[in-house]
Amino acid sequence: MDITTAREKPDDWWEVEALYDTCFAPGRTALSSYRLRDGVxxxxxxxxxxxxxQGQIAGAIRNWPVRVGDAQVILLGPVAVHPTHQGEGIAALLIWRCLEVAAKAGWPRIMLVGDAPYYGRFGFTKLEGVTMPPPTNPxxxxxxxxxxGGWDGVAGDVVRAHD
Incomplete structure (x- = not known):
């Protein structure tokens, strides 16, 4: 697998958006997680x-700041891999890289909305007392x-970072 990772550049924005459009349903921006990203x-x-x-974007991941109570939290995602590269471990590579960079930068915690069996291999577990906006399955x-102790004492509603 000849894959390299790098920080997304401003010129990559629309290509990444096109990848998200390819990989997710047309209504992706109607999800509650997108309301947490609006204007942030x-x-x-x-x-x-x-x-x-060949230098083509095969996958992408973005992360957003949110708050849970008074705590700053990273909201991981979306993560997407182009259909021609699915099954090559690119999503895992991007997730591991994000966890590494966030930890080195001093972030204490990350959350996401996703499938526990998939994300469990990275160490993610169900959060008790943390509530995403509806209609998210808890x-x-x-x-x-x-x-x-990154999640110790952190509970409440997930809200936009700037609210």
Whole structure:
């Protein structure tokens, strides 16, 4: 697999958006997680692209700041892999890289909405007491502490970082 990862550049924005449009349903921006991103810039150092040997974007991941109570939290996603590259481990590569960069940058915690069996291999577990806006299934609200006690005492509604 000839894949390289790098921070997403401003010139990559529309290509990444096209990838998300290809990989997700047309109504993706209607999801509650998108309301948490409205008017908020993503965390630039945690927006990554994976390029194949021809230099094409094969995958991408973005991360956004949110709050749970008074705590700052990273909301991981969306992560997407072009259909021609699915099954090559690119999503896992991007997720591991984000976890590494976020931990080195001092972030204490990350959350996401996703499938526990898939994200469990990265260390994500169901978050108790953390509520995403409806209609999110509470069983899909997962988190990981990037340092000991990263989620201790963190509970409440997930809200936009700037509200």
């Amino acid at each position: 810039d993503p965390i630039a150092q945690l927006c990554l692209v994976a390029r194949d040997g 069983d899909r609200v997962l988190g990981i502490a990037l340092r000991k």
